[in-house]
Amino acid sequence: MNQGFFRFFLTAGSDSFAHAVTKSLVAAVWFVFLTFPIMVIRVNTIEKTVVWHWERMGYVAAAVFFGSFIWRWLLARKELKKDDSRGETKVESWLTRLQSIPALKYSALALLAAVAVAYPQVMDLYQTNIMISCLVYVVLGLGLNIVVGLAGLLDLGYVAFYAVGAYAYALCNMHWDIGFWYMLPVGAVLGAILGILLGFPVLRLRGDYLAIVTLGFGEIIRLVLENWGDVTMGPSGISSIARPSLFGIKFGVIASTQYMFYIMVGLVVFTIFCVNRLQNSRIGRAWLALREDEIACQAMGIDKMKTKLMAFALGATWAGMAGVVFAAKTTFINPASFTFWESAIILSIVVIGGMGSIRGVIAGAIILILVPEFLRDFAEFRMLLFGAIMVLVMVFRPQGLISAKRKIYEYKATNAAGAANE
Amino acid sequence: MDYFLELFMGGLTRGSIYALIALGYTMVYGIIELINFAHGEIYMIGAFTGLIVAGLLTMLGFPGASILVIAIVCAVIWAAAYGYTLEKVAYKPLRNAPRLSPLISAIGMSIFLQNYVMLAQTSDFLPFPELIPHFAFLENLGTIMSSAELVIILATVASCVGLTLFIKFTKLGKAMRATAQNRKMAMLVGINVDMVISATFVIGSSLAAVGGVLIASHIGQINYFIGFIAGIKAFTAAVLGGIGSLPGAMLGALVLGLTEAFATGYVSSDYEDVFAFMLLVLILIFRPSGIMGKEKAQKV
Numbered sequence: 001m002n003q004g005f006f007r008f009f010l011t012a013g014s015d016s017f018a019h020a021v022t023k024s025l026v027a028a029v030w031f032v033f034l035t036f037p038i039m040v041i042r043v044n045t046i047e048k049t050v051v052w053h054w055e056r057m058g059y060v061a062a063a064v065f066f067g068s069f070i071w072r073w074l075l076a077r078k079e080l081k082k083d084d085s086r087g088e089t090k091v092e093s094w095l096t097r098l099q100s101i102p103a104l105k106y107s108a109l110a111l112l113a114a115v116a117v118a119y120p121q122v123m124d125l126y127q128t129n130i131m132i133s134c135l136v137y138v139v140l141g142l143g144l145n146i147v148v149g150l151a152g153l154l155d156l157g158y159v160a161f162y163a164v165g166a167y168a169y170a171l172c173n174m175h176w177d178i179g180f181w182y183m184l185p186v187g188a189v190l191g192a193i194l195g196i197l198l199g200f201p202v203l204r205l206r207g208d209y210l211a212i213v214t215l216g217f218g219e220i221i222r223l224v225l226e227n228w229g230d231v232t233m234g235p236s237g238i239s240s241i242a243r244p245s246l247f248g249i250k251f252g253v254i255a256s257t258q259y260m261f262y263i264m265v266g267l268v269v270f271t272i273f274c275v276n277r278l279q280n281s282r283i284g285r286a287w288l289a290l291r292e293d294e295i296a297c298q299a300m301g302i303d304k305m306k307t308k309l310m311a312f313a314l315g316a317t318w319a320g321m322a323g324v325v326f327a328a329k330t331t332f333i334n335p336a337s338f339t340f341w342e343s344a345i346i347l348s349i350v351v352i353g354g355m356g357s358i359r360g361v362i363a364g365a366i367i368l369i370l371v372p373e374f375l376r377d378f379a380e381f382r383m384l385l386f387g388a389i390m391v392l393v394m395v396f397r398p399q400g401l402i403s404a405k406r407k408i409y410e411y412k413a414t415n416a417a418g419a420a421n422e
Numbered sequence: 423m424d425y426f427l428e429l430f431m432g433g434l435t436r437g438s439i440y441a442l443i444a445l446g447y448t449m450v451y452g453i454i455e456l457i458n459f460a461h462g463e464i465y466m467i468g469a470f471t472g473l474i475v476a477g478l479l480t481m482l483g484f485p486g487a488s489i490l491v492i493a494i495v496c497a498v499i500w501a502a503a504y505g506y507t508l509e510k511v512a513y514k515p516l517r518n519a520p521r522l523s524p525l526i527s528a529i530g531m532s533i534f535l536q537n538y539v540m541l542a543q544t545s546d547f548l549p550f551p552e553l554i555p556h557f558a559f560l561e562n563l564g565t566i567m568s569s570a571e572l573v574i575i576l577a578t579v580a581s582c583v584g585l586t587l588f589i590k591f592t593k594l595g596k597a598m599r600a601t602a603q604n605r606k607m608a609m610l611v612g613i614n615v616d617m618v619i620s621a622t623f624v625i626g627s628s629l630a631a632v633g634g635v636l637i638a639s640h641i642g643q644i645n646y647f648i649g650f651i652a653g654i655k656a657f658t659a660a661v662l663g664g665i666g667s668l669p670g671a672m673l674g675a676l677v678l679g680l681t682e683a684f685a686t687g688y689v690s691s692d693y694e695d696v697f698a699f700m701l702l703v704l705i706l707i708f709r710p711s712g713i714m715g716k717e718k719a720q721k722v
Contacts, residue, residue, distance in 0.1 A: 033503070034503050037496075037500060038470055038471070038474070038539055039542045045476075045477045045550070048480075048481055050478065075515065152522065154525060201703075204707075205706055208456075208457045208521070209661075212654075212657060212706070213703055213706050213707075215654070216658075216703050223693065223695055224696070227692040227696075381541070384537035386533055387535070389530070390526060390527065390529065391527045391531055394512075394519075394526050395512070395527065398519060398523050
């Protein structure tokens with residue numbers, strides 16, 4: 001078997017091994033040519049100096065030569081598997097089977113709860129802070145998942161709602177000293193209102209147009225935050241925002257971080273609960289229908305307008321809440337935190353994790369936010385890898401790491417007559 | 423009056439650059455109905471290639487005008503190669519996938535290319551040498567029009583005319599129009615659709631590279647991020663005119679360039695980019711098919 005695998009791997013998509021090597025060599029030469037000026041030459045036109053990085057040519061050639069084998073192998077494998085693309089992978093079906101055992105499921109949940117309670121007590125401040133931001137991204141990802149994953153509306157301006165929540169809390173706290181707990185629902189409502197305001201005019205637009213309009217909208221919000229200095233303090237941002245308090249008790253830095261962690265865990269659980277309920281509700285099914293086929297969905301009597309608005313508003317609600325939490329956590333916000341890249345990161349969490357799947361989005365957030373934190377040395381390659389992974393996932397595994405499980409009602413014919421009647 | 427003329431020429435220059443980039447968007451959209459999100463990055467890579475070549479040639483002591491020509495030629499070659507590879511890697515395997523997939527792949531590619539240039543070169547603003555020569559006969563016009571603006575506008579007009587003639591009269595141009603009409607039918611009558619799509623990417627990328635070098639030389643600095651805003655604006659221009667239509671893209675680019683110039687000149691320069699985005703949102707809401715686009719019935 002192993003030998004067969006190697007042969008398939010080495011010659012995937014080619015007639016013979018020699019042909020495959022030639023193909024890879026051609027690819028390597030082509031990419032060396034392609035990357036030559038940008039990778040190798042670095043000019044400084046002021047000091048009139050040139051720095052040559054010849055060694056990078058070798059890296060590119062080696063990476064492309066070996067990478068192209070993997071690329072062709074993945075393509076060939078995808079080609080072979082085309083028919084059962086809906087089938088679950090082994091790990092997934094194994095997980096599903098484990099989940100169906102109640103004792104195991106509850107003990108796993110209890111273990112998870114114990115870890116969540118113990119985490120900030122055991123880990124240091126730094127680790128807790130990273131975990132909090134990861135949880136913020138989980139909430140953001142789950143919120144965007146409603147819009148992109150369930151309803152199939154590509155929203156590239158999602159960060160606008162996040163910014164609105166954060167700025168609402170920062171400004172209200174600065175001017176009127178309003179506390180975190182009052183602003184959390186207000187942030188949610190503001191997000192929802194803004195979602196409807198944005199959703200309303202763009203309802204008629206499809207796919208790519210919608211993506212661009214939302215992107216433009218997000219940029220407008222950011223530019224306004226940056227330039228409307230009288231209100232938003234411009235690029236310098238708002239600092240010393242109050243941390244959340246518990247019935248009027250104010251905590252120190254360590255205690256408030258731990259408190260923040262528990263708030264975030266609570267918010268994540270609440271979000272998962274709501275999204276899970278939404279998914280299986282009438283509106284959730286309407287979203288899925290809308291995602292699959294807009295016209296057929298209308299023909300089935302679903303109010304397209306209402307469904308889209310609901311998706312926008314509910315998605316934005318979570319972003320508004322996450323924004324309030326973000327402002328309270330960092331105690332400092334400025335427009336630089338709300339660029340298009342933030343939207344792109346949240347989108348890649350949803351896409352790489354698996355569109356429409358709650359477990360997938362959580363896994364995506366953990367992989368994309370936690371892993372780069374631990375691989376500090378590679379921090380500068382983070383966005384590069386995000387981009388590359390987005391392309392690779394779309395090409396080879398469009399359903400993401402953990403695909404959304406759809407409830408399928410199977411009709412099993414019990415006898416021959418039943419089958420014949422179909 | 424002078425101020426008005428100055429703004430008008432500035433707007434015309436902006437519009438010309440947007441037109442060069444918008445043509446690439448609109449051609450690709452016309453043929454494979456995909457918004458090539460990474461097109462702005464091709465423009466940026468063109469500008470960077472131009473900078474590298476121009477920097478090398480300046481140090482070797484080449485005369486001024488020849489540097490401009492060689493820099494543009496090199497930028498065109500490499501940007502075209504990037505456009506070709508981009509299509510092969512990120513879009514071709516997704517040709518039969520749901521519409522959302524190539525779009526996300528394009529966004530991923532755009533992020534990748536930006537960070538690739540940032541890591542390989544630098545994230546700082548790099549000074550770009552002034553390549554466009556000064557013409558003596560324009561000196562007495564004062565601030566109204568510079569020779570750089572004249573060159574940019576002329577180059578754009580030449581590219582647009584050339585492209586229109588190419589699409590109208592050559593065999594490849596006819597094949598492109600046929601593919602845009604109906605890809606399957608084009609395949610049936612023996613058109614190599616893969617080749618046509620590649621050619622579209624190559625031509626679009628080349629035009630973007632010309633724009634990249636010219637605008638970088640005009641503004642005087644570049645960094646890895648310039649493609650993003652330029653790409654969005656060119657896309658706005660393409661949508662404004664009706665995406666998929668070449669004259670529409672040119673008209674849209676001019677409208678956008680003039681609107682921006684006058685809005686920043688008479689209203690406020692702080693909100694320069696906001697005007698473009700507002701125009702985009704308004705156009706998409708009230709006339710999604712654009713100025714010259716036709717309402718297309720949706721296929722069921």
